[in-house]
Amino acid sequence: MSTATITLCSKGQVVIPKEIRDELHWEAGTELTLVSNASGVTLKAVPKKTGRNLADLIGMLKHDGPPLSTEALCKPVDLDEENDQDTNHDRF
Secondary structure: OOOOOOOOOOOOOOOOOHHHHHHHOOOOOOOEEEEEEOOEEEEEEOOOOOOOOHHHHOOOOOOOOOOOOHHHHHOOOOHHHHHHHOOOOOOO
């Protein structure tokens, strides 16, 4: 992380040094949020929107095999049956 001393101009503007802009990957048009606090201000980049929404995720997880019924998907897992299958494995 870099530190720089900058000067506020008569119009209330500051210039963020190129070294810091490059380090943070801030290009022209990057939206920034300025938060005031007791000791000064904090400047943060507004997170970029990915352009994805929930509908984009439909079909992302694939299931190889026959379709499962809702009842089968909602059936509680019996841990005893699962543990019986693992009896051949060494336990520490």
